[in-house]
Every structure is written in C-alpha cells, then in structure tokens.
Amino acid sequence: MNTKSAVRNGIVAMALAVGMLPLAGCGKSAPTHFYSLNATPQKSDAAPAGPCMSVGVGPVDFPAYLDRSQIVTRSGGNRMHLAEFDQWIETPRENFQRILTENLAGLVCAKPLVTYPWPTGGHPDRQIVIQVARFDGMLGQDTVLRASWSILDADGNNVAWRSNEYRESVAAPDYESLAAAQSKLLEQFAKDVAASLLGN
Structure with a gap:
C-alpha cells in the first residue's frame, strides 16, 4: 500500500469513527428522577389537640392502578400515562401512610402514634x-384525592x-409540582382525619 492510499484509508476511518459518536450516545437511557410526598410542618408551637390516646394509622387500601413505582397521570378522557423516568422513591401506599402519620402527629395528641401493622402485643385506642x-x-x-x-x-x-374528595392545582407541568400538589392534598386530608378523631 502506497503512502497516498494509507492516508486516504486513515481519513475514511476517522470520518467513520466521528460519524458513529452521535449513535453511541443514542444507547444511553434518560436518567430516572425520584419523588416523595412531604409532610407539612405545623406553624403553631402549641401542643396538638387532645385528649391524648394511642392512635394507629392503617391499613391503607390503594387501587391497583397506583400500586407501582411509576408516577401515574391522566392525559384526558380515559387515557392514563405511566412516567417511566419519573418514579416514587417508595411505594405510593407506604409513602401516603407515612406522610399522613407525620401530618397527624402535629394535629392530634397521640401517644403513641403507630402505623399498621402494629407492634406485637399492642393495639391502639x-x-x-x-x-x-x-x-x-394532570400535569x-x-x-385529585378521593378517599373514605x-x-x-x-x-x-x-x-x-x-368520605371526601380533595382537589389541588398543579403549579407547573412537571412531576415535582405534581408531587407538591399531592402533598397539599394529604395535608387537607390529615386535617379532616384529625377532626374525626377528635369527634368534630
């Protein structure tokens, strides 16, 4: 092979290598983002409302369509969307129960406040x-939260x-805003549950 042929073959090989770079990037999947509901801090320094009693939260029954890590949204009509790269950090049912319990801790005097299943040998009042x-x-x-x-x-x-239905506006068309709005729904729900516990 003469020098000209070697140089030509080298240029062709380099061009092919450079052309393949964008294709190599196509094999990478998008990063997955994880979200959680958040409890709402109580602004008052006053003790939670009484009388004090032991309270247990649960069991919490969730519909099957929500029993998955992907965040579920509606896209109009009867269409539902599963967000493959936007997911809950824990199961929605467990996240819901945990955050509800945290919210209730600032609203009622519960000693202790436990989640289902209860510790062995104990049963709440x-x-x-x-x-x-x-x-x-919808993003x-x-x-919407509809619960009994x-x-x-x-x-x-x-x-x-x-039984009640709660609605909250989603501030922006993204999953972080959706999770924030759902956290506000859980705050509203916790206040109604606390009122039920106190006999209101």
Whole structure:
C-alpha cells in the first residue's frame, strides 16, 4: 500500500469513527428522577389537640392502578400515562401512610402514634382505616384525592365514617409540582382525619 492510499484509508476511518459518536450516545437511557410526598410542618408551637390516646394509622387500601413505582397521570378522557423516568422513591401506599402519620402527629395528641401493622402485643385506642379510590392528576392542571376513612375503637367498633374528595392545582407541568400538589392534598386530608378523631 502506497503512502497516498494509507492516508486516504486513515481519513475514511476517522470520518467513520466521528460519524458513529452521535449513535453511541443514542444507547444511553434518560436518567430516572425520584419523588416523595412531604409532610407539612405545623406553624403553631402549641401542643396538638387532645385528649391524648394511642392512635394507629392503617391499613391503607390503594387501587391497583397506583400500586407501582411509576408516577401515574391522566392525559384526558380515559387515557392514563405511566412516567417511566419519573418514579416514587417508595411505594405510593407506604409513602401516603407515612406522610399522613407525620401530618397527624402535629394535629392530634397521640401517644403513641403507630402505623399498621402494629407492634406485637399492642393495639391502639383508635384505628384509622383508609380506602383511597383515586390519587392522581394532570400535569399543569390539577390533582385529585378521593378517599373514605373509618375510625375504630379498641374493640373494633366503628365510631366514625367519612368520605371526601380533595382537589389541588398543579403549579407547573412537571412531576415535582405534581408531587407538591399531592402533598397539599394529604395535608387537607390529615386535617379532616384529625377532626374525626377528635369527634368534630
């Protein structure tokens, strides 16, 4: 092979290598972003409302369509969307129960405040059983929580039953804004659950 042929072949090889660089980048998937609901800090320094009693939160029943790590949103009509690269950091049911419990801690005097299943050998004075029918929304529009809850005494008797629907606007068309709006829904829900516990 003469010098000219070697140089020509080298240029061709280099051009092919440079041309393949964009294709190499195509094999990388988008990074996954993870989200969580947040509890709302109580602004008052006053002690939570009494009387004090042991309270248990759960079980919490979630619909099957939400029982997944991908964030579920609606896109109009009957269409639902699963966000492959925007996911909950823990299961939605566990996240919902944990944040509800944190919110309740600042609203009622509960000693102790536990989540279902209870510690071995213990049973709370009041148990909150929750059924969530809907907890989703549309990016940049609004999000909805539709739930029912029962308050049971230590013997398992139903002392209160409530059902309500909550709506909150989503500030921007992104998943962080959706999670923030859903956190506000859970704050509203916790206030109603606390009122039920206090007999209001």
